[in-house]
Amino acid sequence: KNEVEQSPQNLTAQEGEFITINCSYSVGISALHWLQQHPGGGIVSLFMLSSGKKKHGRLIATINIQEKHSSLHITASHPRDSAVYICAVRSPGGGADGLTFGKGTHLIIQP
Amino acid sequence: NAGVTQTPKFQVLKTGQSMTLQCAQDMNHNSMYWYRQDPGMGLRLIYYSASEGTTDKGEVPNGYNVSRLNKREFSLRLESAAPSQTSVYFCASSEATGGYGYTFGSGTRLTVV
Numbered sequence: 001k002n003e004v005e006q007s008p009q010n011l012t013a014q015e016g017e018f019i020t021i022n023c024s025y026s027v028g029i030s031a032l033h034w035l036q037q038h039p040g041g042g043i044v045s046l047f048m049l050s051s052g053k054k055k056h057g058r059l060i061a062t063i064n065i066q067e068k069h070s071s072l073h074i075t076a077s078h079p080r081d082s083a084v085y086i087c088a089v090r091s092p093g094g095g096a097d098g099l100t101f102g103k104g105t106h107l108i109i110q111p
Numbered sequence: 112n113a114g115v116t117q118t119p120k121f122q123v124l125k126t127g128q129s130m131t132l133q134c135a136q137d138m139n140h141n142s143m144y145w146y147r148q149d150p151g152m153g154l155r156l157i158y159y160s161a162s163e164g165t166t167d168k169g170e171v172p173n174g175y176n177v178s179r180l181n182k183r184e185f186s187l188r189l190e191s192a193a194p195s196q197t198s199v200y201f202c203a204s205s206e207a208t209g210g211y212g213y214t215f216g217s218g219t220r221l222t223v224v
Contacts, residue, residue, distance in 0.1 A: 004153065033213065043201060043215035086154070097144055097169065101153030 002027040002091045006102040014110055019074040021105045023087030026068065030090050034061050034072050037084040037104065046072075046085075077109045114138070117202050117216035124192045124223045132187040132219050134202030140214070142205045143185035144169075145177060147198040148218075154201065160185055161207075192223045 003026040013019055023032070034046040047054050047061040049070075054061050058077075063070040074081055087102040115136045124130055136143065145157040156169030160179040174196060176188045185204075189196060202216040 035213075035215075041199065041218040041220070043203075043218070045213050045215070048212070088154075097142075097156055097159050099156070101155075103151060103153050 002029070002089055002100045004087060004089055004100050004102040006085075006087050006105050008105060009103070010106045010108075012108045012110065013077060015078060017077050017109075019077050019081070019107065019109075021072045021085050021087075021107070023070045023072070023089075023102055024068055025089045025091070025100075027091050028065075028068070032063055032070050032090070033088040033099075034070075035086040035088060037086060039083065043086070074107075079109045079111050082107055082109050115202055115204055115214050115216040117200075117219055119219060120217065122219060122221050124189075124221065126193060126223060128192050129188065129190050130192065131189075132200055132202070132221075133184070134186060134216060135184045136202075136204040136214065137183065138204060138214060139182070140204035140206055140212075141182070142207055143179065144203045144205075145175075145185070145187045146201045146203065147171065148201060149198050157187065157200075192221075194223045197221060197223045 005024050007022045031050045033048050035043050036046050037043045049063050058075045060073040084104040084106050086104045088099045090098045118133045141162045144159040146154040148154050155171050157175050158177040160166045163182045166177050178186050200219045203213050205213045
């Protein structure tokens with residue numbers, strides 16, 4: 001089974017700072033997802049990527065398949081970015097739906 | 112707005128009571144899922160339905176049953192609730208199994224006392 005580790009578990013930063021959240025996994029994958037869980041509980045899919053880099057607004061996701069590692073970056077962070085960010089990987093031997101989820105990174109952006 | 116609708120948002124049950132969590136999607140997705148989220152753990156798959164008319168067990172199916180009523184609706188039933196089923200439940204859908212284009216519902220916070 002794929003082991004998915006996220007770091008840090010908790011992160012508090014000041015508004016405007018550049019944020020990096022990391023995700024590493026133990027077994028080769030076909031895709032990796034980054035999800036955002038709002039304080040109210042809803043989960044939104046941010047990115048799905050299998051190689052390289054994707055950008056959406058102030059969010060950038062990168063993946064290094066050889067190193068089994070992905071990062072989620074937030075530029076010019078804002079308090080509305082405060083949320084739990086979840087990494088999920090799709091791999092053989094994953095859950096019945098093929099996905100294994102990380103435990104999440106709890107991000108707080110202070111004004 | 113298009114998406115996944117879950118009801119109810121909150122529920123308190125007594126041990127032994129039964130209830131059904133409802134989920135509906137309007138994106139014409141083939142696959143639907145039920146997850147539970149517990150503190151300090153990643154989302155865990157309870158049951159999923161790869162397509163209308165099929166359902167399969169996930170990682171933690173014990174104590175639950177599901178029904179894929181039609182392509183839009185996928186319900187989760189707790190026949191005899193236990194305190195260990197206190198959790199936040201999420202329904203999700205995707206075009207196909209394996210995580211392509213997932214859309215999640217807003218969650219149901221269930222407490223069993």
